[in-house]
Amino acid sequence: MPTYNFAAGPATLPQPVLEKVQAELLNFENSHMSILEISHRSPLYTHVYQAAKQNLLNLMHLDATVYDVLFLGGGASLQFTMLPLNLAHKHHRVAYINTGHWSQRAIQEAQKIPGLTVDVLASSENTDGTFTTIPEIPEIPTDTYDYLHITTNNTIMGNAYYELPDTSTPLVADISSNFLGQEYPFEKFDLMYAGAQKNLAPAGLTIVVLKKSLLDQVANLPSMLDYTAQSQKESALNTPPVFQVYVANLVLEWLKNLGGIEAIAQENQRKAQLLYNCLDNSQLFHNKVAKAYRSLMNIPFVTDSKELDAEFIHAASQAGLLNLKGHRLVGGMRASLYNAMPYAGVEALCHFIEEFERNHTN
The missing domain is CATH 3.40.640.10 (Type I PLP-dependent aspartate aminotransferase-like (Major domain))
Known part of the structure; x- marks a missing residue:
């Protein structure tokens, strides 16, 4: 895995x-x-x-x-x-x-x-x-x-x-x-x-x-x-x-x-947009930052339940998606998509988010 x-x-x-x-x-x-x-x-x-x-x-x-x-x-x-x-x-x-x-x-x-x-x-x-x-x-x-x-x-x-x-x-x-x-x-x-x-x-x-x-x-x-x-x-x-x-x-x-900063910035935009689209289409998870100012690097998101957030973080870790716990000042989750994070990692996170939501909204 x-x-x-x-x-x-x-x-x-x-x-x-x-x-x-x-x-x-x-x-x-x-x-x-x-x-x-x-x-x-x-x-x-x-x-x-x-x-x-x-x-x-x-x-x-x-x-x-x-x-x-x-x-x-x-x-x-x-x-x-x-x-x-x-x-x-x-x-x-x-x-x-x-x-x-x-x-x-x-x-x-x-x-x-x-x-x-x-x-x-x-x-x-x-x-x-x-x-x-x-x-x-x-x-x-x-x-x-x-x-x-x-x-x-x-x-x-x-x-x-x-x-x-x-x-x-x-x-x-x-x-x-x-x-x-x-x-x-x-x-x-x-x-x-x-x-x-x-x-x-x-x-x-x-x-x-x-x-x-x-x-x-x-x-x-x-x-x-x-x-x-x-x-x-x-x-x-x-x-x-x-x-x-x-x-x-x-x-x-x-x-x-x-290809330098220009090339990696384009890839970072592609990664971030994938995750933001996933969150925007979700009924369970939310990103609260105004769209015009959303970070490419650090993407916090939450559910409406601290208990559900904790369950998600634990389950994600078990699935190989590590260190998603948000900062104590914000809580919830945070995905940092730095230059070295591959697109496949963001895809895996989005698939897990969608699966977790299906299992918790039926």
Whole structure:
């Protein structure tokens, strides 16, 4: 029986990548050492790092003379603090859009920075605490904020941006959960950050893509929290997550061979539409997100009964459909359809949903 992992993160990785990792784990590049053992100062790692950096910029169609890529630790959550420390130095005032739990976390962490004013310009929070849309953003006065922060896709609530804000304010984004899985005009971002454990690599790696013009503007930050210091040391100010960068590069190569972000985004749309059609045609299951803002990556759904939800999750697991339990803030179920999830996995889930409904509506 085939199994499919619908976890929101750490998430499923491409099968060919896992097979390549397995095949060369004991002897990387004929070095007679595992990738888990090599020095981060060695040419073996330097080649992997440079390849991953260039592959990422190429996939995002970004100019290497304009943008830099940092491979860091600490998860996207550390960026909630690093971002204002590095960028909020002119106006000491920043703007955020609240579209869900991770937006709220970013806001809360920014509010802890002494002397920083944090304005929430718009929110799509419903009266019951859920988020089912993306809000309209008011016109932002020029030269008021050091940056405008958005969360492009909300892993828990299942809502996403399809149009980016049109603003002269520097645009920064947490793109963790639709990183490399949805098309955007990436050149409109001044800075993007993403935890890699959803669409790129095992947990322990965080990607920061930023304009080089943002560097060298802040003095005396602690080195590990300083984008400039990290850039100058090529993301090796301390020992970097070597294995994660290695896997990330393999995934980037896999994605390049598939046709890049454009190709995988089309496939992700096809997968998501299949599941949304299944849910929309159901009398038992519901997705509450407004259709214009539905995520391609994370699709929450519920029945009208917590007991029935629990029964569905258990039965689905027994059928090889794993990790469908929704986040505790939302409940119900959640299917994460990241790049590595095959279309056949979504078909299997839809067949199971239909079968479960037939067995519970007679």
